[in-house]
Amino acid sequence: MIKLDLSQTIGESVTINPELVRVYMDYGVDFCCGGDRTVKEAIERDTDEVEKLIAEAEKAMEQASQFSVGSSSMKLSDFSTDQLIDRIVSQHHSYLKKELPVISELMFTILMVHGDNHPELFEIHKVFGGLKTELEGHLVKEERMLFPKLRANDADCKALIEELEAEHDGAGDALHQLTDLTDHFKLPEDACTTYQVVYEKLKVLVADMYMHVHTENNVLFKRFA
Ligand SMILES: [Fe+2]
Ligand SMILES: [Fe+2]
Known part of the structure:
Protein backbone atom coordinates (compact mmCIF):
# COMPACT_ATOMS: atom_id res chain seq x y z
CA MET A 1 0.00 0.00 0.00
CA SER A 68 1.49 3.78 -14.94
CA VAL A 69 2.69 0.31 -15.96
CA GLY A 70 2.15 1.27 -19.61
CA SER A 71 4.20 3.68 -21.68
CA SER A 72 2.27 6.83 -20.65
CA SER A 73 3.47 6.63 -17.09
CA MET A 74 5.77 9.62 -16.95
CA LYS A 75 5.48 12.00 -14.05
CA LEU A 76 5.60 15.74 -14.66
CA SER A 77 8.95 16.04 -12.93
CA ASP A 78 10.44 13.55 -15.42
CA PHE A 79 9.36 15.59 -18.47
CA SER A 80 12.07 17.46 -20.39
CA THR A 81 11.61 21.23 -20.66
CA ASP A 82 10.43 20.89 -24.28
CA GLN A 83 7.97 18.17 -23.30
CA LEU A 84 6.63 20.28 -20.43
CA ILE A 85 6.12 23.33 -22.65
CA ASP A 86 4.47 21.23 -25.36
CA ARG A 87 2.13 19.78 -22.78
CA ILE A 88 1.26 23.19 -21.28
CA VAL A 89 0.51 24.69 -24.70
CA SER A 90 -1.37 21.73 -26.17
CA GLN A 91 -3.45 20.99 -23.09
CA HIS A 92 -3.85 24.08 -20.95
CA HIS A 93 -3.35 26.99 -23.37
CA SER A 94 -5.45 25.40 -26.14
CA TYR A 95 -8.18 24.73 -23.63
CA LEU A 96 -8.21 28.38 -22.46
CA LYS A 97 -8.20 29.79 -26.02
CA LYS A 98 -11.19 27.62 -26.87
CA GLU A 99 -13.20 27.91 -23.66
CA LEU A 100 -12.72 31.51 -22.43
CA PRO A 101 -14.73 33.05 -25.33
CA VAL A 102 -17.44 30.38 -24.96
CA ILE A 103 -17.82 30.95 -21.21
CA SER A 104 -17.79 34.72 -21.78
CA GLU A 105 -20.67 34.56 -24.27
CA LEU A 106 -22.76 32.20 -22.13
CA MET A 107 -22.05 34.29 -19.04
CA PHE A 108 -23.47 37.37 -20.76
CA THR A 109 -26.55 35.34 -21.74
CA ILE A 110 -27.31 34.30 -18.14
CA LEU A 111 -26.58 37.81 -16.90
CA MET A 112 -29.24 39.16 -19.28
CA VAL A 113 -31.81 36.49 -18.36
CA HIS A 114 -31.15 36.07 -14.61
CA GLY A 115 -29.30 39.21 -13.51
CA ASP A 116 -32.38 40.83 -11.97
CA ASN A 117 -33.11 37.78 -9.74
CA HIS A 118 -29.45 36.96 -9.06
CA PRO A 119 -27.49 40.18 -8.54
CA GLU A 120 -24.34 38.16 -7.67
CA LEU A 121 -24.11 37.41 -11.40
CA PHE A 122 -22.97 40.99 -12.04
CA GLU A 123 -19.90 40.46 -9.85
CA ILE A 124 -19.25 36.96 -11.26
CA HIS A 125 -19.47 38.42 -14.79
CA LYS A 126 -17.04 41.20 -13.86
CA VAL A 127 -14.49 38.94 -12.13
CA PHE A 128 -14.60 36.45 -15.00
CA GLY A 129 -14.20 39.26 -17.56
CA GLY A 130 -11.11 40.55 -15.73
CA LEU A 131 -9.66 37.05 -15.48
CA LYS A 132 -10.24 36.40 -19.19
CA THR A 133 -8.49 39.62 -20.20
CA GLU A 134 -5.56 38.95 -17.85
CA LEU A 135 -5.16 35.36 -19.03
CA GLU A 136 -5.18 36.27 -22.70
CA GLY A 137 -2.25 38.66 -22.22
CA HIS A 138 -0.54 36.13 -19.98
CA LEU A 139 -0.72 33.37 -22.61
CA VAL A 140 0.85 35.66 -25.19
CA LYS A 141 3.72 36.56 -22.82
CA GLU A 142 4.39 32.89 -22.16
CA GLU A 143 4.14 31.65 -25.73
CA ARG A 144 5.85 34.55 -27.48
CA MET A 145 8.33 35.76 -24.86
CA LEU A 146 9.13 33.23 -22.15
CA PHE A 147 8.81 29.76 -23.65
CA PRO A 148 11.23 30.40 -26.56
CA LYS A 149 13.83 31.51 -23.98
CA LEU A 150 13.26 28.42 -21.84
CA ARG A 151 13.52 26.13 -24.86
CA ALA A 152 16.85 27.80 -25.70
CA ASN A 153 17.97 27.52 -22.06
CA ASP A 154 18.44 31.30 -21.96
CA ALA A 155 19.22 32.30 -18.36
CA ASP A 156 17.98 35.88 -18.86
CA CYS A 157 14.37 35.17 -17.89
CA LYS A 158 14.15 35.61 -14.12
CA ALA A 159 12.34 38.99 -14.17
CA LEU A 160 9.80 37.69 -16.68
CA ILE A 161 9.23 34.55 -14.62
CA GLU A 162 8.60 36.69 -11.54
CA GLU A 163 6.11 38.83 -13.47
CA LEU A 164 4.27 35.73 -14.72
CA GLU A 165 4.23 34.18 -11.25
CA ALA A 166 2.65 37.38 -9.90
CA GLU A 167 0.02 37.08 -12.65
CA HIS A 168 -0.60 33.48 -11.54
CA ASP A 169 -1.29 34.79 -8.04
CA GLY A 170 -3.75 37.31 -9.49
CA ALA A 171 -5.50 34.57 -11.48
CA GLY A 172 -5.59 32.41 -8.34
CA ASP A 173 -7.31 35.23 -6.45
CA ALA A 174 -9.90 35.60 -9.21
CA LEU A 175 -10.57 31.84 -9.17
CA HIS A 176 -11.01 31.93 -5.39
CA GLN A 177 -13.42 34.85 -5.81
CA LEU A 178 -15.42 32.94 -8.44
CA THR A 179 -15.57 29.92 -6.11
CA ASP A 180 -16.83 32.12 -3.25
CA LEU A 181 -19.29 34.18 -5.32
CA THR A 182 -20.92 31.03 -6.75
CA ASP A 183 -20.90 29.36 -3.30
CA HIS A 184 -18.73 26.57 -4.71
CA PHE A 185 -20.73 26.50 -7.95
CA LYS A 186 -24.01 25.67 -6.27
CA LEU A 187 -26.88 26.23 -8.72
CA PRO A 188 -29.95 28.24 -7.66
CA GLU A 189 -33.37 26.55 -7.89
CA ASP A 190 -34.38 28.52 -10.97
CA ALA A 191 -31.18 27.87 -12.93
CA CYS A 192 -31.76 27.17 -16.62
CA THR A 193 -29.63 24.87 -18.76
CA THR A 194 -27.31 27.70 -19.79
CA TYR A 195 -26.79 28.59 -16.12
CA GLN A 196 -25.84 24.96 -15.42
CA VAL A 197 -23.45 24.89 -18.36
CA VAL A 198 -21.73 28.10 -17.20
CA TYR A 199 -21.23 26.81 -13.63
CA GLU A 200 -20.01 23.43 -14.90
CA LYS A 201 -17.55 25.16 -17.24
CA LEU A 202 -16.31 27.43 -14.43
CA LYS A 203 -15.65 24.39 -12.26
CA VAL A 204 -13.61 22.78 -15.02
CA LEU A 205 -11.77 26.10 -15.50
CA VAL A 206 -10.78 26.21 -11.83
CA ALA A 207 -9.53 22.59 -11.86
CA ASP A 208 -7.62 23.08 -15.11
CA MET A 209 -6.04 26.34 -13.95
CA TYR A 210 -4.82 24.70 -10.74
CA MET A 211 -3.04 22.02 -12.75
CA HIS A 212 -1.78 24.57 -15.31
CA VAL A 213 -0.33 27.03 -12.79
CA HIS A 214 1.08 24.19 -10.75
CA THR A 215 2.88 22.76 -13.80
CA GLU A 216 4.41 26.15 -14.50
CA ASN A 217 5.26 27.40 -10.97
CA ASN A 218 6.26 24.17 -9.27
CA VAL A 219 7.80 22.23 -12.16
CA LEU A 220 8.80 24.32 -15.20
CA PHE A 221 9.72 27.72 -13.67
CA LYS A 222 11.45 26.10 -10.72
CA ARG A 223 14.12 24.75 -13.10
CA PHE A 224 15.10 28.31 -14.04
CA ALA A 225 14.86 29.93 -10.60
FE1 LIG B 1 0.52 28.96 -19.11
FE1 LIG C 1 1.15 30.88 -16.68
Missing part, protein backbone atom coordinates in the same frame (compact mmCIF):
# COMPACT_ATOMS: atom_id res chain seq x y z
CA ILE A 2 1.40 3.41 -1.00
CA LYS A 3 1.52 5.94 1.85
CA LEU A 4 0.89 9.67 1.57
CA ASP A 5 4.12 11.37 2.68
CA LEU A 6 2.96 13.97 5.21
CA SER A 7 6.40 15.56 5.58
CA GLN A 8 6.74 16.57 1.91
CA THR A 9 5.75 20.08 0.93
CA ILE A 10 2.33 20.03 -0.70
CA GLY A 11 3.95 21.46 -3.86
CA GLU A 12 6.32 18.47 -4.01
CA SER A 13 3.51 16.05 -3.35
CA VAL A 14 1.54 17.14 -6.43
CA THR A 15 4.72 17.34 -8.51
CA ILE A 16 5.49 13.72 -7.77
CA ASN A 17 1.85 12.61 -7.71
CA PRO A 18 -0.30 14.91 -9.89
CA GLU A 19 -3.24 12.56 -9.32
CA LEU A 20 -3.49 14.14 -5.84
CA VAL A 21 -4.63 17.45 -7.38
CA ARG A 22 -8.20 16.23 -7.72
CA VAL A 23 -8.28 14.90 -4.14
CA TYR A 24 -6.86 18.10 -2.65
CA MET A 25 -9.39 20.13 -4.68
CA ASP A 26 -12.30 17.99 -3.51
CA TYR A 27 -11.33 18.72 0.10
CA GLY A 28 -10.53 22.40 -0.48
CA VAL A 29 -6.82 21.96 0.28
CA ASP A 30 -4.79 24.72 -1.36
CA PHE A 31 -1.71 23.14 -2.95
CA CYS A 32 -1.06 26.02 -5.33
CA CYS A 33 -0.58 29.32 -3.51
CA GLY A 34 0.44 27.54 -0.29
CA GLY A 35 2.79 25.13 -2.09
CA ASP A 36 5.59 25.42 0.49
CA ARG A 37 3.57 24.09 3.43
CA THR A 38 4.02 20.43 4.39
CA VAL A 39 1.20 18.07 3.45
CA LYS A 40 0.47 17.64 7.17
CA GLU A 41 0.21 21.40 7.79
CA ALA A 42 -1.90 21.97 4.68
CA ILE A 43 -4.48 19.25 5.22
CA GLU A 44 -4.81 19.87 8.95
CA ARG A 45 -5.44 23.53 8.28
CA ASP A 46 -7.66 23.31 5.18
CA THR A 47 -9.96 20.36 5.99
CA ASP A 48 -11.69 18.72 8.96
CA GLU A 49 -11.70 15.36 7.19
CA VAL A 50 -8.01 14.51 7.40
CA GLU A 51 -8.41 10.73 7.74
CA LYS A 52 -10.85 10.52 4.84
CA LEU A 53 -8.59 12.66 2.66
CA ILE A 54 -5.55 10.48 3.41
CA ALA A 55 -7.50 7.31 2.54
CA GLU A 56 -8.66 8.81 -0.77
CA ALA A 57 -5.22 10.18 -1.57
CA GLU A 58 -3.61 6.78 -1.04
CA LYS A 59 -6.28 5.13 -3.17
CA ALA A 60 -5.63 7.66 -5.98
CA MET A 61 -1.87 7.06 -5.75
CA GLU A 62 -2.41 3.31 -5.82
CA GLN A 63 -4.60 3.57 -8.92
CA ALA A 64 -2.11 5.87 -10.65
CA SER A 65 0.75 3.48 -9.96
CA GLN A 66 -1.20 0.60 -11.44
CA PHE A 67 -2.11 2.75 -14.43
Whole structure:
Protein backbone atom coordinates (compact mmCIF):
# COMPACT_ATOMS: atom_id res chain seq x y z
CA MET A 1 0.00 0.00 0.00
CA ILE A 2 1.40 3.41 -1.00
CA LYS A 3 1.52 5.94 1.85
CA LEU A 4 0.89 9.67 1.57
CA ASP A 5 4.12 11.37 2.68
CA LEU A 6 2.96 13.97 5.21
CA SER A 7 6.40 15.56 5.58
CA GLN A 8 6.74 16.57 1.91
CA THR A 9 5.75 20.08 0.93
CA ILE A 10 2.33 20.03 -0.70
CA GLY A 11 3.95 21.46 -3.86
CA GLU A 12 6.32 18.47 -4.01
CA SER A 13 3.51 16.05 -3.35
CA VAL A 14 1.54 17.14 -6.43
CA THR A 15 4.72 17.34 -8.51
CA ILE A 16 5.49 13.72 -7.77
CA ASN A 17 1.85 12.61 -7.71
CA PRO A 18 -0.30 14.91 -9.89
CA GLU A 19 -3.24 12.56 -9.32
CA LEU A 20 -3.49 14.14 -5.84
CA VAL A 21 -4.63 17.45 -7.38
CA ARG A 22 -8.20 16.23 -7.72
CA VAL A 23 -8.28 14.90 -4.14
CA TYR A 24 -6.86 18.10 -2.65
CA MET A 25 -9.39 20.13 -4.68
CA ASP A 26 -12.30 17.99 -3.51
CA TYR A 27 -11.33 18.72 0.10
CA GLY A 28 -10.53 22.40 -0.48
CA VAL A 29 -6.82 21.96 0.28
CA ASP A 30 -4.79 24.72 -1.36
CA PHE A 31 -1.71 23.14 -2.95
CA CYS A 32 -1.06 26.02 -5.33
CA CYS A 33 -0.58 29.32 -3.51
CA GLY A 34 0.44 27.54 -0.29
CA GLY A 35 2.79 25.13 -2.09
CA ASP A 36 5.59 25.42 0.49
CA ARG A 37 3.57 24.09 3.43
CA THR A 38 4.02 20.43 4.39
CA VAL A 39 1.20 18.07 3.45
CA LYS A 40 0.47 17.64 7.17
CA GLU A 41 0.21 21.40 7.79
CA ALA A 42 -1.90 21.97 4.68
CA ILE A 43 -4.48 19.25 5.22
CA GLU A 44 -4.81 19.87 8.95
CA ARG A 45 -5.44 23.53 8.28
CA ASP A 46 -7.66 23.31 5.18
CA THR A 47 -9.96 20.36 5.99
CA ASP A 48 -11.69 18.72 8.96
CA GLU A 49 -11.70 15.36 7.19
CA VAL A 50 -8.01 14.51 7.40
CA GLU A 51 -8.41 10.73 7.74
CA LYS A 52 -10.85 10.52 4.84
CA LEU A 53 -8.59 12.66 2.66
CA ILE A 54 -5.55 10.48 3.41
CA ALA A 55 -7.50 7.31 2.54
CA GLU A 56 -8.66 8.81 -0.77
CA ALA A 57 -5.22 10.18 -1.57
CA GLU A 58 -3.61 6.78 -1.04
CA LYS A 59 -6.28 5.13 -3.17
CA ALA A 60 -5.63 7.66 -5.98
CA MET A 61 -1.87 7.06 -5.75
CA GLU A 62 -2.41 3.31 -5.82
CA GLN A 63 -4.60 3.57 -8.92
CA ALA A 64 -2.11 5.87 -10.65
CA SER A 65 0.75 3.48 -9.96
CA GLN A 66 -1.20 0.60 -11.44
CA PHE A 67 -2.11 2.75 -14.43
CA SER A 68 1.49 3.78 -14.94
CA VAL A 69 2.69 0.31 -15.96
CA GLY A 70 2.15 1.27 -19.61
CA SER A 71 4.20 3.68 -21.68
CA SER A 72 2.27 6.83 -20.65
CA SER A 73 3.47 6.63 -17.09
CA MET A 74 5.77 9.62 -16.95
CA LYS A 75 5.48 12.00 -14.05
CA LEU A 76 5.60 15.74 -14.66
CA SER A 77 8.95 16.04 -12.93
CA ASP A 78 10.44 13.55 -15.42
CA PHE A 79 9.36 15.59 -18.47
CA SER A 80 12.07 17.46 -20.39
CA THR A 81 11.61 21.23 -20.66
CA ASP A 82 10.43 20.89 -24.28
CA GLN A 83 7.97 18.17 -23.30
CA LEU A 84 6.63 20.28 -20.43
CA ILE A 85 6.12 23.33 -22.65
CA ASP A 86 4.47 21.23 -25.36
CA ARG A 87 2.13 19.78 -22.78
CA ILE A 88 1.26 23.19 -21.28
CA VAL A 89 0.51 24.69 -24.70
CA SER A 90 -1.37 21.73 -26.17
CA GLN A 91 -3.45 20.99 -23.09
CA HIS A 92 -3.85 24.08 -20.95
CA HIS A 93 -3.35 26.99 -23.37
CA SER A 94 -5.45 25.40 -26.14
CA TYR A 95 -8.18 24.73 -23.63
CA LEU A 96 -8.21 28.38 -22.46
CA LYS A 97 -8.20 29.79 -26.02
CA LYS A 98 -11.19 27.62 -26.87
CA GLU A 99 -13.20 27.91 -23.66
CA LEU A 100 -12.72 31.51 -22.43
CA PRO A 101 -14.73 33.05 -25.33
CA VAL A 102 -17.44 30.38 -24.96
CA ILE A 103 -17.82 30.95 -21.21
CA SER A 104 -17.79 34.72 -21.78
CA GLU A 105 -20.67 34.56 -24.27
CA LEU A 106 -22.76 32.20 -22.13
CA MET A 107 -22.05 34.29 -19.04
CA PHE A 108 -23.47 37.37 -20.76
CA THR A 109 -26.55 35.34 -21.74
CA ILE A 110 -27.31 34.30 -18.14
CA LEU A 111 -26.58 37.81 -16.90
CA MET A 112 -29.24 39.16 -19.28
CA VAL A 113 -31.81 36.49 -18.36
CA HIS A 114 -31.15 36.07 -14.61
CA GLY A 115 -29.30 39.21 -13.51
CA ASP A 116 -32.38 40.83 -11.97
CA ASN A 117 -33.11 37.78 -9.74
CA HIS A 118 -29.45 36.96 -9.06
CA PRO A 119 -27.49 40.18 -8.54
CA GLU A 120 -24.34 38.16 -7.67
CA LEU A 121 -24.11 37.41 -11.40
CA PHE A 122 -22.97 40.99 -12.04
CA GLU A 123 -19.90 40.46 -9.85
CA ILE A 124 -19.25 36.96 -11.26
CA HIS A 125 -19.47 38.42 -14.79
CA LYS A 126 -17.04 41.20 -13.86
CA VAL A 127 -14.49 38.94 -12.13
CA PHE A 128 -14.60 36.45 -15.00
CA GLY A 129 -14.20 39.26 -17.56
CA GLY A 130 -11.11 40.55 -15.73
CA LEU A 131 -9.66 37.05 -15.48
CA LYS A 132 -10.24 36.40 -19.19
CA THR A 133 -8.49 39.62 -20.20
CA GLU A 134 -5.56 38.95 -17.85
CA LEU A 135 -5.16 35.36 -19.03
CA GLU A 136 -5.18 36.27 -22.70
CA GLY A 137 -2.25 38.66 -22.22
CA HIS A 138 -0.54 36.13 -19.98
CA LEU A 139 -0.72 33.37 -22.61
CA VAL A 140 0.85 35.66 -25.19
CA LYS A 141 3.72 36.56 -22.82
CA GLU A 142 4.39 32.89 -22.16
CA GLU A 143 4.14 31.65 -25.73
CA ARG A 144 5.85 34.55 -27.48
CA MET A 145 8.33 35.76 -24.86
CA LEU A 146 9.13 33.23 -22.15
CA PHE A 147 8.81 29.76 -23.65
CA PRO A 148 11.23 30.40 -26.56
CA LYS A 149 13.83 31.51 -23.98
CA LEU A 150 13.26 28.42 -21.84
CA ARG A 151 13.52 26.13 -24.86
CA ALA A 152 16.85 27.80 -25.70
CA ASN A 153 17.97 27.52 -22.06
CA ASP A 154 18.44 31.30 -21.96
CA ALA A 155 19.22 32.30 -18.36
CA ASP A 156 17.98 35.88 -18.86
CA CYS A 157 14.37 35.17 -17.89
CA LYS A 158 14.15 35.61 -14.12
CA ALA A 159 12.34 38.99 -14.17
CA LEU A 160 9.80 37.69 -16.68
CA ILE A 161 9.23 34.55 -14.62
CA GLU A 162 8.60 36.69 -11.54
CA GLU A 163 6.11 38.83 -13.47
CA LEU A 164 4.27 35.73 -14.72
CA GLU A 165 4.23 34.18 -11.25
CA ALA A 166 2.65 37.38 -9.90
CA GLU A 167 0.02 37.08 -12.65
CA HIS A 168 -0.60 33.48 -11.54
CA ASP A 169 -1.29 34.79 -8.04
CA GLY A 170 -3.75 37.31 -9.49
CA ALA A 171 -5.50 34.57 -11.48
CA GLY A 172 -5.59 32.41 -8.34
CA ASP A 173 -7.31 35.23 -6.45
CA ALA A 174 -9.90 35.60 -9.21
CA LEU A 175 -10.57 31.84 -9.17
CA HIS A 176 -11.01 31.93 -5.39
CA GLN A 177 -13.42 34.85 -5.81
CA LEU A 178 -15.42 32.94 -8.44
CA THR A 179 -15.57 29.92 -6.11
CA ASP A 180 -16.83 32.12 -3.25
CA LEU A 181 -19.29 34.18 -5.32
CA THR A 182 -20.92 31.03 -6.75
CA ASP A 183 -20.90 29.36 -3.30
CA HIS A 184 -18.73 26.57 -4.71
CA PHE A 185 -20.73 26.50 -7.95
CA LYS A 186 -24.01 25.67 -6.27
CA LEU A 187 -26.88 26.23 -8.72
CA PRO A 188 -29.95 28.24 -7.66
CA GLU A 189 -33.37 26.55 -7.89
CA ASP A 190 -34.38 28.52 -10.97
CA ALA A 191 -31.18 27.87 -12.93
CA CYS A 192 -31.76 27.17 -16.62
CA THR A 193 -29.63 24.87 -18.76
CA THR A 194 -27.31 27.70 -19.79
CA TYR A 195 -26.79 28.59 -16.12
CA GLN A 196 -25.84 24.96 -15.42
CA VAL A 197 -23.45 24.89 -18.36
CA VAL A 198 -21.73 28.10 -17.20
CA TYR A 199 -21.23 26.81 -13.63
CA GLU A 200 -20.01 23.43 -14.90
CA LYS A 201 -17.55 25.16 -17.24
CA LEU A 202 -16.31 27.43 -14.43
CA LYS A 203 -15.65 24.39 -12.26
CA VAL A 204 -13.61 22.78 -15.02
CA LEU A 205 -11.77 26.10 -15.50
CA VAL A 206 -10.78 26.21 -11.83
CA ALA A 207 -9.53 22.59 -11.86
CA ASP A 208 -7.62 23.08 -15.11
CA MET A 209 -6.04 26.34 -13.95
CA TYR A 210 -4.82 24.70 -10.74
CA MET A 211 -3.04 22.02 -12.75
CA HIS A 212 -1.78 24.57 -15.31
CA VAL A 213 -0.33 27.03 -12.79
CA HIS A 214 1.08 24.19 -10.75
CA THR A 215 2.88 22.76 -13.80
CA GLU A 216 4.41 26.15 -14.50
CA ASN A 217 5.26 27.40 -10.97
CA ASN A 218 6.26 24.17 -9.27
CA VAL A 219 7.80 22.23 -12.16
CA LEU A 220 8.80 24.32 -15.20
CA PHE A 221 9.72 27.72 -13.67
CA LYS A 222 11.45 26.10 -10.72
CA ARG A 223 14.12 24.75 -13.10
CA PHE A 224 15.10 28.31 -14.04
CA ALA A 225 14.86 29.93 -10.60
FE1 LIG B 1 0.52 28.96 -19.11
FE1 LIG C 1 1.15 30.88 -16.68
